[in-house]
Amino acid sequence: MVKELYKMIDSLNKIDKALVLLYLEDKSHDEISQIVGISKSNVAVRLFRIKERLKIMSNN
Numbered sequence: 001m002v003k004e005l006y007k008m009i010d011s012l013n014k015i016d017k018a019l020v021l022l023y024l025e026d027k028s029h030d031e032i033s034q035i036v037g038i039s040k041s042n043v044a045v046r047l048f049r050i051k052e053r054l055k056i057m058s059n060n
Helices: 002-010 014-024 029-036 040-059
Strands: none
Touching: 002 014, 002 040, 014 029, 014 040, 029 040
């Protein structure tokens, strides 16, 4: 399962992949926003959408 998850993460675009990997490292939304250079609210929205996409991918 973990291998499959990382394979799905690897298929994401560069920014989305970075967001997920930083999230998995327990970085806060504030820390992620500073590292990636997008707003904190954008981090939250993008992470939500990425999680939804990964759920769909895992069900296929």
